[in-house]
Amino acid sequence: MRGFVASQDAKVLFRDIRAEAGITYAHHSAPEKKFISESMSGGMALLDYDNDGRLDVYFLDALTVENAHDPRAARSVLYRNLGGNRFEDVTDAAGVAHPGWGMGVCTADVDGDGWEDIYVTNLGPNALYHNNGNGTFTDIATRSGVTAGGWSAGCGFADYDRDGDLDLFVSRYVKLDLEHLPEFGKGGAGMVKGGTGRGADCQYRGVAVQCGPRGLPGQGDLLFRNDGQGRFEEAGQRAGVSDPHQYFGLGVAWFDADEDGWLDLFVANDAGPNFLYMNQRDGTFKESAFPAGVAVSEDGAEQGCMGVAVGDYENAGRFSLFVTNFAEEYNAFYRNVGPYFTDWSFRTKTAPSSLPFVGWGNGFLDYDNDGWLDIIVGNGHVYPQLDQAKLGASAPYRQRRLLYHNRGDGTFDEVAQQYGPALNEPRVSRGLTLGDLDNDGRTDVVIADLDGYPLVLHNELADVGNWLLVKLRGKPKNTSAVGAVVTLRAGALTMKRLVRSGTSYISQDDKRLHFGLGTATKADWLEVLWPDQTKTRRENVKANEVLEIRQE
Amino acid sequence: MRRRLVVAIVAGLAAPALAGQAPASGQARPAAPARPGGQPRAAAPAKLELQPGLKRAKEELTQGQIVEAAQLYRQLADQHQSVQALLGLARIQSGVGDARGALSVLERARQLAPNSEEVLGAQARVALAARSPVIATRALEALARMVPSVMENQYLLGVALMQAGDMPSGAMALEEARKLEPNRALTLVALGFAYNGQKLYAEARPHLLRALEIDGTDVEALAALAESEDGLGEPEAAELHAKRALARDPNHAIANLVMGLVRMKQQRYEEAREALERAVKTDPTSAKAQYQLSLACARLGDEAGQKEHLDLYTKAQKENAERLRDLQGAAGTGRGGM
Numbered sequence: 001m002r003g004f005v006a007s008q009d010a011k012v013l014f015r016d017i018r019a020e021a022g023i024t025y026a027h028h029s030a031p032e033k034k035f036i037s038e039s040m041s042g043g044m045a046l047l048d049y050d051n052d053g054r055l056d057v058y059f060l061d062a063l064t065v066e067n068a069h070d071p072r073a074a075r076s077v078l079y080r081n082l083g084g085n086r087f088e089d090v091t092d093a094a095g096v097a098h099p100g101w102g103m104g105v106c107t108a109d110v111d112g113d114g115w116e117d118i119y120v121t122n123l124g125p126n127a128l129y130h131n132n133g134n135g136t137f138t139d140i141a142t143r144s145g146v147t148a149g150g151w152s153a154g155c156g157f158a159d160y161d162r163d164g165d166l167d168l169f170v171s172r173y174v175k176l177d178l179e180h181l182p183e184f185g186k187g188g189a190g191m192v193k194g195g196t197g198r199g200a201d202c203q204y205r206g207v208a209v210q211c212g213p214r215g216l217p218g219q220g221d222l223l224f225r226n227d228g229q230g231r232f233e234e235a236g237q238r239a240g241v242s243d244p245h246q247y248f249g250l251g252v253a254w255f256d257a258d259e260d261g262w263l264d265l266f267v268a269n270d271a272g273p274n275f276l277y278m279n280q281r282d283g284t285f286k287e288s289a290f291p292a293g294v295a296v297s298e299d300g301a302e303q304g305c306m307g308v309a310v311g312d313y314e315n316a317g318r319f320s321l322f323v324t325n326f327a328e329e330y331n332a333f334y335r336n337v338g339p340y341f342t343d344w345s346f347r348t349k350t351a352p353s354s355l356p357f358v359g360w361g362n363g364f365l366d367y368d369n370d371g372w373l374d375i376i377v378g379n380g381h382v383y384p385q386l387d388q389a390k391l392g393a394s395a396p397y398r399q400r401r402l403l404y405h406n407r408g409d410g411t412f413d414e415v416a417q418q419y420g421p422a423l424n425e426p427r428v429s430r431g432l433t434l435g436d437l438d439n440d441g442r443t444d445v446v447i448a449d450l451d452g453y454p455l456v457l458h459n460e461l462a463d464v465g466n467w468l469l470v471k472l473r474g475k476p477k478n479t480s481a482v483g484a485v486v487t488l489r490a491g492a493l494t495m496k497r498l499v500r501s502g503t504s505y506i507s508q509d510d511k512r513l514h515f516g517l518g519t520a521t522k523a524d525w526l527e528v529l530w531p532d533q534t535k536t537r538r539e540n541v542k543a544n545e546v547l548e549i550r551q552e
Numbered sequence: 553m554r555r556r557l558v559v560a561i562v563a564g565l566a567a568p569a570l571a572g573q574a575p576a577s578g579q580a581r582p583a584a585p586a587r588p589g590g591q592p593r594a595a596a597p598a599k600l601e602l603q604p605g606l607k608r609a610k611e612e613l614t615q616g617q618i619v620e621a622a623q624l625y626r627q628l629a630d631q632h633q634s635v636q637a638l639l640g641l642a643r644i645q646s647g648v649g650d651a652r653g654a655l656s657v658l659e660r661a662r663q664l665a666p667n668s669e670e671v672l673g674a675q676a677r678v679a680l681a682a683r684s685p686v687i688a689t690r691a692l693e694a695l696a697r698m699v700p701s702v703m704e705n706q707y708l709l710g711v712a713l714m715q716a717g718d719m720p721s722g723a724m725a726l727e728e729a730r731k732l733e734p735n736r737a738l739t740l741v742a743l744g745f746a747y748n749g750q751k752l753y754a755e756a757r758p759h760l761l762r763a764l765e766i767d768g769t770d771v772e773a774l775a776a777l778a779e780s781e782d783g784l785g786e787p788e789a790a791e792l793h794a795k796r797a798l799a800r801d802p803n804h805a806i807a808n809l810v811m812g813l814v815r816m817k818q819q820r821y822e823e824a825r826e827a828l829e830r831a832v833k834t835d836p837t838s839a840k841a842q843y844q845l846s847l848a849c850a851r852l853g854d855e856a857g858q859k860e861h862l863d864l865y866t867k868a869q870k871e872n873a874e875r876l877r878d879l880q881g882a883a884g885t886g887r888g889g890m
Contacts, residue, residue: 290846290850290858290862291847291858292850293847298840300842300843300844300865300868300869301839301869302869328720328750330751337819340850342816344817346751346753346782346783352751352754355752393750
């Protein structure tokens with residue numbers, strides 16, 4: 001039996017519980033989106049900041065050009081999970097309300113004290129909220145040397161040099177001078193030499209729209225190496241990941257692409273080729289996206305890449321990439337055929353349904369616990385003016401979500417339309433995160449929207465398979481176990497999951513690893529490959545529990 | 553060589569020095585020597601009557617006196633602002649391969665007669681042949697607006713838009729052409745290409761199947777169908793139709809590209825490289841084929857080949873982007889660039 005979805009008539013999969021959960025946060029942005037900076041925000045995080053075993057939620061709010069000089073005009077919100085799908089706003093006590101013009105977020109226990117810290121990317125200086133372990137945070141970005149500056153977007157912690165502590169990569173997007181912004185629909189100031197800002201850059205199907213990113217200057221990326229003493233030094237150029245061409249960086253994914261035990265780095269670039277930095281094991285990287293086959297689409301087109309998902313969707317032991325893209329460009333499914341990737345977007349049958357949408361947050365999840373990774377995508381256009389234009393093959397400004405059910409044969413069915421308004425009400429989505437909010441073994445989804453309330457999608461699917469939720473506790477200074485890989489065998493399936501910091505579109509998923517076990521009532525065995533390459537093995541693990549494994 | 557000389561002379565007729573010096577025969581004659589300042593010697597042309605002049609130019613042309621005919625047309629155009637003379641001159645220029653000159657002359661004709669179907673049609677055809685789709689599109693859009701019921705205009709507009717890389721608009725124009733004449737194989741095949749170009753393979757396939765019902769040996773339809781099938785995740789069917797196309801035309805660019813794509817996914821990289829090499833030999837401007845060939849080289853450990861084809865891909869990609877940008881700039885249909 002495939003799917004564990006009772007039947008095609010099953011109507012309830014996700015239900016939006018935002019209001020009843022007490023989540024009143026709404027994202028703010030300028031209604032007309034006259035400037036590109038007003039279209040790109042919406043990162044969010046799921047994390048257990050108080051170590052109570054329940055996932056808390058942090059939403060980032062954004063400023064606008066009009067109120068850019070007043071950081072207090074935007075209020076980001078941290079919700080503490082009280083259990084029973086109830087949340088409490090603890091923002092003010094925590095001290096995380098005003099990080100700036102918020103864009104993205106990633107989390108990890110940066111200093112190895114056992115408490116999850118929060119890094120916020122901004123248009124402007126970034127914030128590193130150190131978790132004080134008592135419900136409060138302190139911004140230590142300046143003293144840690146990770147403020148970055150410019151327009152940061154994606155971020156992710158990882159121990160790329162295997163020295164035991166977590167380093168930080170930050171992708172940056174466009175170089176924007178808020179005092180000299182390109183004129184809506186026309187361009188002019190702020191545009192690069194040779195990019196006139198007229199025509200293609202500030203017009204969409206004959207309608208005036210915000211300018212960019214094409215025609216605007218980009219910004220290089222940053223790699224902050226942790227010195228183990230609470231300070232970071234910027235090492236991007238030395239390591240070969242500084243993006244000297246200044247592409248428009250967004251989504252970030254650390255993962256071991258070639259399974260050599262060293263973390264590699266994928267960066268999704270908007271309107272340009274992506275990067276795949278292969279770790280050379282000496283503190284440097286070799287950019288290999290083109291020969292590896294993940295730089296552009298199958299036909300060589302540079303795509304507008306936003307979010308990145310990493311998953312072993314075939315249960316083949318290799319991590320493939322799923323990258324969301326602009327409308328009329330399909331979402332790219334790069335199948336890892338080791339040591340290369342092949343664009344498998346049409347073979348998986350995920351591409352055609354994605355063509356009308358602008359995709360952002362995304363992730364692999366096993367929503368029905370059948371042991372096969374499914375996919376979810378949040379969508380929404382960047383131009384509110386779009387609805388005045390000839391749409392062609394594009395969906396309008398507000399768009400539905402996409403949900404792909406893994407058939408277990410290498411292909412997917414797009415099934416969102418079976419599941420009612422939670423997946424189909426048109427919205428303008430950005431960050432999307434995955435995690436089990438109520439620890440019931442069914443993966444929930446939280447999606448941040450521009451200009452409005454988020455979606456808090458509680459998974460209520462009946463007749464799901466068994467499950468296991470694995471929480472890893474690494475050695476200091478990487479107690480979050482970022483970069484650890486768990487391989488699990490249950491019945492005929494061998495599954496593999498990875499602990500990531502920085503996921504989806506500039507957001508952060510639950511770091512606990514979810515395994516759907518199907519009809520299996522236990523995992524025959526599971527093995528943790530810790531970031532330092534040591535291993536921990538467990539056998540005959542009972543299903544349907546949260547299993548914590550500490551590195552010895 | 554002779555053709556090149558004739559082109560040079562016909563093009564050189566723009567210089568007033570040659571006016572009034574009609575050659576006695578069709579033999580190409582060297583252009584007048586230039587003055588030190590670079591300007592040829594000027595001579596006042598004799599005034600010609602328009603209708604007799606046009607008649608004489610036509611007669612010269614009938615007798616194969618190309619240079620003389622061109623000279624007469626030029627003179628008549630200058631003296632009478634005659635659209636007919638400009639059309640005649642453009643025809644000659646186009647006939648000897650001077651598309652650029654022809655387009656320049658036709659643009660002048662269009663300024664004189666902006667709503668002339670004859671001028672717009674000529675401009676579109678010459679521009680399409682010269683692979684100047686932006687100019688062709690402008691002319692054809694005007695024509696399609698003026699006479700929307702003429703299938704040929706919609707068809708050519710679709711082709712021009714596709715040539716410029718604007719597949720969605722191309723498909724829309726071709727759908728209009730199909731409504732006017734539903735069973736025209738050329739239109740159906742072009743529609744197939746337009747949908748394939750947008751990755752709308754499921755939309756492309758029925759048109760291509762219909763085209764093959766009309767003509768089962770149509771190589772273009774077979775190749776495009778193979779491309780659709782590869783996109784639909786049906787490698788066996790794609791291979792079958794690509795092979796059928798290649799049996800008729802072993803160097804067909806798209807059929808070879810599809811074979812390359814199929815072999816790449818099968819990880820049969822040597823065969824993929826061979827097919828893709830044939831594809832780029834036929835169409836070196838195909839960014840997709842150059843990119844895939846660079847990947848095949850990478851898989852085979854051929855770093856030099858990988859780099860070479862990556863460079864060619866980058867060049868082709870840049871040219872394609874510039875062409876599309878020109879079109880979007882002209883039409884105001886650009887995308888903000890996400």
